[in-house]
Amino acid sequence: MDLNRVKQILSSKAEIPVNYHGVPVWIENVDDSSQMATVTGRDTRDEPMPVPINDLKEE
Template sequence: MDVKRAKQIYESPDTIRVTLDGESVWIENVDESNGMATVQVGSRPANTLTVSVERLQES
């Protein structure tokens, strides 16, 4: 995924399925200047990761 699409998904009022290494994630923030995204893995709010948006897949 590219930064522009990650930002669109983050700002969208719709629920768009995104995965990281096959596991569902929610995009919580997109750092456009660095090409990174903070995501929540699964349904556990405390389980967050910051990863390259290139690792994210839209399903």
């Protein structure tokens, strides 16, 4: 996924399904400079973790 799409998803009022390595996640925020997003598991609400935005996939 690219940075602009991550920002669109973050600002959207709609629930847009996103996966990280096949696991459904919520995008909590994004860091433009590092190209990293902080995500939590959509089903588990695990601890937030930073991931490369390129590894996020929109369903």
